Amino acid sequence: MNATAEHAGSRDLDSRGRTVIDRKVLEKIASQVASEESFAGGSSGGFLGIGAQSDFSARPKVAVELSGNIAALSVEIGLLYPVPLRQVTDQLRRRISERVTALTGVDVRQIDITVSWLKPAGESTGRRRLL
Amino acid sequence: MRQHAGALNRVCLVILGILALAGGVLILLIASGMLHAMSPATVAAESPVVTGDLHAVFGTASAVAIVLVSGVVVGALGLSWILAQIPRRNAADRYRLHQDPASGTTLCDASVLASAVENQINTLPGVVGSSALLRGTAMEPDLAIKVTVNNRADIQDVLQRINTRVIPDLSMALETPLRRTGIQLEVSGRNAISGTTVETTGTVVY
Numbered sequence: 001m002n003a004t005a006e007h008a009g010s011r012d013l014d015s016r017g018r019t020v021i022d023r024k025v026l027e028k029i030a031s032q033v034a035s036e037e038s039f040a041g042g043s044s045g046g047f048l049g050i051g052a053q054s055d056f057s058a059r060p061k062v063a064v065e066l067s068g069n070i071a072a073l074s075v076e077i078g079l080l081y082p083v084p085l086r087q088v089t090d091q092l093r094r095r096i097s098e099r100v101t102a103l104t105g106v107d108v109r110q111i112d113i114t115v116s117w118l119k120p121a122g123e124s125t126g127r128r129r130l131l
Numbered sequence: 132m133r134q135h136a137g138a139l140n141r142v143c144l145v146i147l148g149i150l151a152l153a154g155g156v157l158i159l160l161i162a163s164g165m166l167h168a169m170s171p172a173t174v175a176a177e178s179p180v181v182t183g184d185l186h187a188v189f190g191t192a193s194a195v196a197i198v199l200v201s202g203v204v205v206g207a208l209g210l211s212w213i214l215a216q217i218p219r220r221n222a223a224d225r226y227r228l229h230q231d232p233a234s235g236t237t238l239c240d241a242s243v244l245a246s247a248v249e250n251q252i253n254t255l256p257g258v259v260g261s262s263a264l265l266r267g268t269a270m271e272p273d274l275a276i277k278v279t280v281n282n283r284a285d286i287q288d289v290l291q292r293i294n295t296r297v298i299p300d301l302s303m304a305l306e307t308p309l310r311r312t313g314i315q316l317e318v319s320g321r322n323a324i325s326g327t328t329v330e331t332t333g334t335v336v337y
Contacts, residue, residue, distance in 0.1 A: 081247045082304045084304065084306050089228065090230075090237075111234070114237075114238045115238070115243055117246075120247075
């Protein structure tokens, strides 16, 4: 009886097919999670990386290295100034790790964070803005 | 803003001074005959210091090589001392802000922090421009700032704002007190203009 049920269960698993997640999906999820934090931002605009501007509403740049079910992430991020950098980056690391693991099942082992700019909140550039 | 080789100069000059003093004392002892009185094996006063055939000593290939190598070493030391006189910025490269590298590294360029400090100083009233430089490590940072103010700025007010706002903010960001802080002030005839617009919350009357 049990043997029949197990056989049926394995047949169900086989018939479900496979789910494959691309590396870019992990990058976008991590990037979105990072941008949801109020103190973090990315870069927007520019051409081929030239002339890009720091922007709190932009998503930070994330690169993922996958080895099996384990991921190592590199995050290039801009932060609010002044904030305690060690504390907020640790908080960000925990948040990204939890969310990426919860959403994809991939084990995030290492997150390298590079702070690329620091800017106060609501800083005016002193120029007219195009709305 | 730039660092000079003051400590190196003092050490080298002290060493050279001690060597010159020892040489001078030796010459005085020889000339007065005290050295000969103390040790009869040494040269007597008013007699040739070097006796014998010098050609036999310096004619050998090994002596030539030794003199050549010593000359090159002394020349290299002198050249490196001259090169050390060039003023250097000695800026910090990257601050490592992580506690446990196994879970990932946190890196922040010292220039990123310096530009945040500059931006903050540039918003102070009367400041025309500024440049900041961070040295040392993330645990023991040194800050050097050059602030250019216009000729009508209240310098005491600028310094007070730097000491009460800018420096504590950097300390908070790095989570450690600054080891040393240097502020260089310059006065310029330029006006402090930080843009062409200003944000307002005034009432619009139609």
